Amino acid sequence: MALEAPAASGVAGRAKATRVVASHISVPRRVAEIWRSRQLLINLVSTEIRVKYKNSILGLVWSLLAPAMALLVYAIVFGVALKNGYPEFVILLFSGLLAWNLFQTSVLAATGAIVNNAGLVKKVSFPREILALASVGSASVFFFFQACVMVIFLVALHWRPAFGELWLIPVALVPLLVLCSAMAIFLSAVNVYLRDIQHLTEVVVGSAWFWACPIVYSFAHIVEPKLSTHHILGIPLIWIYFLNPMVPIVLTFERVLYAKTGLVPLTTAGHTPTQLLPTWGSMTYVELDAIVLGVSLIFLYVAMVVFGRLAGNFAEEL
Amino acid sequence: MGNIAVEIQDVSKRFRLYHQKYTSLKERVIHAGRTPYTELWALRDVGFEVEEGQTVGILGRNGSGKSTLLKCVCGVLQPTEGQVVVRGKLAGLLELGAGFQPDLTGRQNIYLNGSLLGLARSDIDKVFDDVVAFAELDQFIDNQVKFYSSGMYVRLGFAVAVNVDPDVLVIDEVLAVGDERFQRKCLDRLKEFQNQGRTIIFVSHSPDQVRAICDQAVVLSDGRMVGHGAPGEAVRIFREHLLEAGDILALGHGDDEAAPADEVGPIAVSTTDSSHPIRITEVKVEHPGTGERPYLITGERLTISLQYSAASITTASFVVEIRDDLSKVLLRTESGDLGAPLEIASGTGTVSFQWATFPFLDGVYHVSAGVEHRAGGRLYDWKESAAKLEVMNPTKNVGLINLPVAVTLVPDR
Numbered sequence: 046m047a048l049e050a051p052a053a054s055g056v057a058g059r060a061k062a063t064r065v066v067a068s069h070i071s072v073p074r075r076v077a078e079i080w081r082s083r084q085l086l087i088n089l090v091s092t093e094i095r096v097k098y099k100n101s102i103l104g105l106v107w108s109l110l111a112p113a114m115a116l117l118v119y120a121i122v123f124g125v126a127l128k129n130g131y132p133e134f135v136i137l138l139f140s141g142l143l144a145w146n147l148f149q150t151s152v153l154a155a156t157g158a159i160v161n162n163a164g165l166v167k168k169v170s171f172p173r174e175i176l177a178l179a180s181v182g183s184a185s186v187f188f189f190f191q192a193c194v195m196v197i198f199l200v201a202l203h204w205r206p207a208f209g210e211l212w213l214i215p216v217a218l219v220p221l222l223v224l225c226s227a228m229a230i231f232l233s234a235v236n237v238y239l240r241d242i243q244h245l246t247e248v249v250v251g252s253a254w255f256w257a258c259p260i261v262y263s264f265a266h267i268v269e270p271k272l273s274t275h276h277i278l279g280i281p282l283i284w285i286y287f288l289n290p291m292v293p294i295v296l297t298f299e300r301v302l303y304a305k306t307g308l309v310p311l312t313t314a315g316h317t318p319t320q321l322l323p324t325w326g327s328m329t330y331v332e333l334d335a336i337v338l339g340v341s342l343i344f345l346y347v348a349m350v351v352f353g354r355l356a357g358n359f360a361e362e363l
Numbered sequence: 364m365g366n367i368a369v370e371i372q373d374v375s376k377r378f379r380l381y382h383q384k385y386t387s388l389k390e391r392v393i394h395a396g397r398t399p400y401t402e403l404w405a406l407r408d409v410g411f412e413v414e415e416g417q418t419v420g421i422l423g424r425n426g427s428g429k430s431t432l433l434k435c436v437c438g439v440l441q442p443t444e445g446q447v448v449v450r451g452k453l454a455g456l457l458e459l460g461a462g463f464q465p466d467l468t469g470r471q472n473i474y475l476n477g478s479l480l481g482l483a484r485s486d487i488d489k490v491f492d493d494v495v496a497f498a499e500l501d502q503f504i505d506n507q508v509k510f511y512s513s514g515m516y517v518r519l520g521f522a523v524a525v526n527v528d529p530d531v532l533v534i535d536e537v538l539a540v541g542d543e544r545f546q547r548k549c550l551d552r553l554k555e556f557q558n559q560g561r562t563i564i565f566v567s568h569s570p571d572q573v574r575a576i577c578d579q580a581v582v583l584s585d586g587r588m589v590g591h592g593a594p595g596e597a598v599r600i601f602r603e604h605l606l607e608a609g610d611i612l613a614l615g616h617g618d619d620e621a622a623p624a625d626e627v628g629p630i631a632v633s634t635t636d637s638s639h640p641i642r643i644t645e646v647k648v649e650h651p652g653t654g655e656r657p658y659l660i661t662g663e664r665l666t667i668s669l670q671y672s673a674a675s676i677t678t679a680s681f682v683v684e685i686r687d688d689l690s691k692v693l694l695r696t697e698s699g700d701l702g703a704p705l706e707i708a709s710g711t712g713t714v715s716f717q718w719a720t721f722p723f724l725d726g727v728y729h730v731s732a733g734v735e736h737r738a739g740g741r742l743y744d745w746k747e748s749a750a751k752l753e754v755m756n757p758t759k760n761v762g763l764i765n766l767p768v769a770v771t772l773v774p775d776r
Contacts, residue, residue, distance in 0.1 A: 064453065066438045067446035085478040092475055096466045168461035169479050170438035170453075241388035357441035360434065361378060 072349045078172045086175050090182035093154075097183075108187045109194055112146055119261050130313035131263065131321060132305075136204050139195055140302035141260030141295045144217065146191060148225055148291060149250055151184035155229030156236050156246045163363035173356050174349070177233040181225045195302065207304035210327050217297035217330070220338035224290055227341055231348035234355040237362050257286075258295045265320040290340060293333035296323065300330060366450065368531055368562040369413040369436060374445035376406040376431050376586075405431040407586045410445070415530075416560040418553075420573035420594060422601040423583035429566045432583065433457060433535050436564060451530025451562075454480045456521070458535070463516065465509035469500055472508050473523055480527045490526040497548075498522035518545060525552050532556060534565040550576070570598040570725070571761040595725070599658055599755040602727050640677050641707060645670040646732045646749035650721075658753040661765045665721040667750070669732050672711045679707050679743060681714045682733040685752070687726055693763075699737050722764040725756035 079086075098104040116139055124134040131137055158176040159166060166173060199206060236242040259268055272282040286292060300306070300322055308318035323329075379400040406428045413419050423429045434440040436447050437455035462479040463472050473494055477487040495504050498518040508516060524532070532553075553576060556563060567573050573580050573594050580597035582590030582604065590600035649666040650659040659665060667683050680699025686692050696716060698705055705714065730752055733745035758765060 064438070064449045065446055066435060066441060066449070082478075082481065084483050085481075088475045088478045092464050092467060092471070095471070096464060099466045165462055165479075167439065168458045170455055171479055171481075239388055360440050 070353065072346065072353065075172060075174070075349065075353060079174055079178070082172050082175055085171060086178055086182060089175060089179035090186065093179060093183040094186055105190070108190055112142065112191055113194070116142060123261050128313050129262070130311035130316060131266075132309060132312055133202060133204060133303075136198065136202065137263070137299060137303045137321070138261060139198060140298045141258065143188065143191055143195055143302075144221060144294050144298045145255060145258060145260055145291065147184050147188040147221060148228075148294075149255070150187060151181040151225040152228045152232065152250045153246060154184065155180035155225075156232040156243050158229070158233045159237050159359060160233075160240070160243075160363065166363055167360045173359060174230055174352060177229040177352075178226060180233075181222065181229050184225070185222070199302070205304065206302045207300065210301050210304075213297050213301050213327060213330055213334075216334050217294045220290075220334050220341050221294050223338060223341040223345055224294075227345035227348045230345070230352050234348075234352040234359075237355065237359055254289070254291070257289050258291045259299070260295055263319075263321040264292075264296060264299075265323050269323070287333075290337045293330070293337050297330045297334060300325075300327075366415045367412045368415040368417070368450055369564065370448040371410055371412070371432070371436065372445050372448070373408045373410045374406055374432070374435055374442040374447060375404060375408055376428075376435060376440060377443040378403045378405050405586050406435070406442070408445070409581075409583070409586070409588045411581055411588065411591055413562055413564060415450075415562055416557070417579065418557055418563040418565070418577045420577035420580040420597070421564065421566045421583060422570060422573055422580055422590075422597060423566075424605060426585075427583040428586040429583055430457070430535055431586075433533055433564070433566055437533055449531055452481060452528070453531040453533060454524050454527050454529035455533040456524045456535065457533070458520075461520070463508050463520070466507055468507055469495075469504040469511070469519060472519070473504075476520070476523045477527060480524065480529070482527050486528070490528070494519075494522045494526045497526065497552075514542070514545075521549055525549070525556070529561065531562045531564070534563070536566050536568060570601060574598055574725075574756065575759055575761050595755050595757045598725055599753065602725070602753065603657075605727075640675045640743060641671055641673040641679055641734050642744045643669050643732055643734055643746050643749075644672050644711070646730060646746055648730060648750045648752050658755045659721060661724055661754055661756045661758065662720050662722065665718045665752075666715055667730060667732070668713050668715045669734075670711065670713050671707070671734065673707045673709050675709050677707050677743075678737045679705060679734050680737050681705070681716075682735060683716050684731040684733075686729045686731065686748075693723065693728065697735075699735075721754070722766065723754055724758075724760060724762060724765055725754045728752040728754065 094105075098107055101107060103110065116135065119138055119142075120135050123129050123138075124131070155177045158180050159173060162176050166176075198204070232242055232246060236246075262268070268286060269283065272286055275282040277285065303322060306322050306324055307320075309321050310316075310318045380403055381400045409428070409432060411419075421429050421432060431440065433455070434457065435442045436449065437453065437457060438447075439455070439457065462476045464475060467475065470491075473491060474484065474487050477490075478484070495501055498515070498521075500515060500519060500522075503511065503515065508519070511519070553563060557576075563576075565576075577594045579592060580590075580594045580601075581588060582597050582601045584604045589604060590597050647668045647670070648659075649668065650663050652659065652663070669681055669683070671681075673679075680697050682695065682697045684692060684696075685694040698714065698716075728751065729748040730750040731745070731747050732749055733742060735742045756765070
């Protein structure tokens, strides 16, 4: 009885997972299925990266070139033309853009993820959330490339980031990834039913949201002094500014990589030294990021519920 | 007996057919709450169980819900009501090469497709060589699949699916691809799967395939399960439903008495004698099961009787023709050729044709009968498709006819 059957001779004895196909499957069950399909997630991410730059001469270099060009444009506009006078403005800009690009790339790609993979969704069964998550995954890979370039920048410009606060980067990265996943899952599902979402996301995440983050301007220099004194219905505007979950994350990145927390002498003549980053201690950043994490987790759960409701009809709607 | 591998519990699936699809926000707002659609139940309370190691065929006409059912089993569609419980790993072959990414090479696609079917990288490493060998793509495995021919594409898709070691394999009419040799290879692989105790559910348009492979079969018609049982029985029910649909079609344009069916028959209508010295009034098909069941079992005795009514004394030859679905003549017998032409006295009577055994395998056969002048050429009467004959094949043999056979093996010294 205890004899082990050779692998090919029979399948009757082996342990089998039970799977239920029904109109409603609970969130924990779907999360378990996503976890089981992690190999697929990895393969989809590598496919996306391979295919994206297939047949282009520069290939993967484009993933660095595109954000580098954006960086150059912002640096020229704000550093040279408008002369904001921030010393090594490129570093401040790049630290914020690093976090922002991860968010923007994953959300924009994920919105169309289900619609663009209609062929797959209609014919193969797998947890559909994977498609949205794959967009977040490939954006994370590009984030890694850009982080490498950031290191090169820092070395080239002899810039000293706050090595003591380097641990804050993962503290900000985790809520960022949860937020991206929540947005990705939510938008990819809704976009199947309302294709407007695609265009709306391009406008909102593509530009408006970007300007609501302290990336091309300094938080302590521009936002704080102006918004703290204004109120709407008794609420200070600065609170409303912090409703944007990307603000704490961008600030954390800037805190670690730009690292100028004190008064900074501006390069333009006739200006007194200015505060560019807030003077908060690292625990403030941890607290803010923790709040973002909490909110993002709730949003992620909601997104999973919505996705689960909508996923049943994907194959018909596409 | 064994464990249940797949339980389909009263599954219903409703589709909404929108007359006009509004997908933009503006249109949704404008037409809020009154998007016109009709409901279509593609599946209605379909329920059956598949035991571990069994092979189940699903038969049905186009639009009967076969593919919808398979999609529900695979989890591509979620049933509106009811649920499907699958025990073990399921590999679905709803479309060959569905997950292929044209820009990747065959090798990369094997890994991608394998993971779509739920395989870990290490598992794919193990079966990789088998997949390539099965697909016969050794030289092309590092080419991008967009340069593959459709045959290569399909071979690769099937090769991945059958090599992923599933407990339950679901196949949707994909066996109709590839050349004959590859098809046979696929069928061989399916047999191997069966011997290993794996469960297979498959849809086919070919009743022959279902009979050859399956242990049981399910017949769907308009989303409802109308038959479930042994393959032979199921194929018969399937044929019956096909025929019903065909009859409705024939009534639609066959009302016109002025265009008699024999116009398209094998014998020219111009020779029909208008005076009708003899007419056939009824064509009857009889077999040992007449009265109990509407069909004949392959190999049974068959009697076809023609009732005639003759107006005058004449010498005539009776003709019986059996044709298959495609109007191909399988059998044509003339009493005149069998011996002396029959001398018919005026009045009515019956002429019977008796076959000791009817060897044709299953199908629906049409019986036409006529009566002609003994020399031929002059046709007195012709009844086109006057009766139909349904045959059920209880054996696993496939083809046109069943002949007794003995298999012996003598090894060489």
